[in-house]
Amino acid sequence: MPQTEGARLFRVTWIAGVRQHFQGEPKVGYVTPWDDTPQWEREAAGSVYEQVRHFVEISHGTTSRLSREQKSRFVATCWTAQMFKHFGDPKPGYVADWPDLPSWQQETDADIFEAIEKSLS
Numbered sequence: 001m002p003q004t005e006g007a008r009l010f011r012v013t014w015i016a017g018v019r020q021h022f023q024g025e026p027k028v029g030y031v032t033p034w035d036d037t038p039q040w041e042r043e044a045a046g047s048v049y050e051q052v053r054h055f056v057e058i059s060h061g062t063t064s065r066l067s068r069e070q071k072s073r074f075v076a077t078c079w080t081a082q083m084f085k086h087f088g089d090p091k092p093g094y095v096a097d098w099p100d101l102p103s104w105q106q107e108t109d110a111d112i113f114e115a116i117e118k119s120l121s
Helices: 005-019 037-056 068-086 104-119
Strands: none
Touching: 005 037, 005 104, 037 068, 037 104, 068 104
């Protein structure tokens, strides 16, 4: 899957996860469709997709044995690195450590990892 399509998969899965796991009405930016997503966010999504894809491939698919928490932590860490790349001084919420993320975001990050895994099988 080309990186652009991987980035779209990331975004579509993010939006679905927000809609499933977020309690109440999410911020508009959380569910902005791909075509309206800022360029930096598209690039970040594509980079995280590539990192997860590579991790799954070099692990020969054994990442299916990771817990949802481990998968979520991996996505969250990759995303944090992208926030430091795209912003000189990112908002604290953009770079929060995994235990400090809301549960809806932890679950959504795990969904993203699993969607990427599935796309590779």
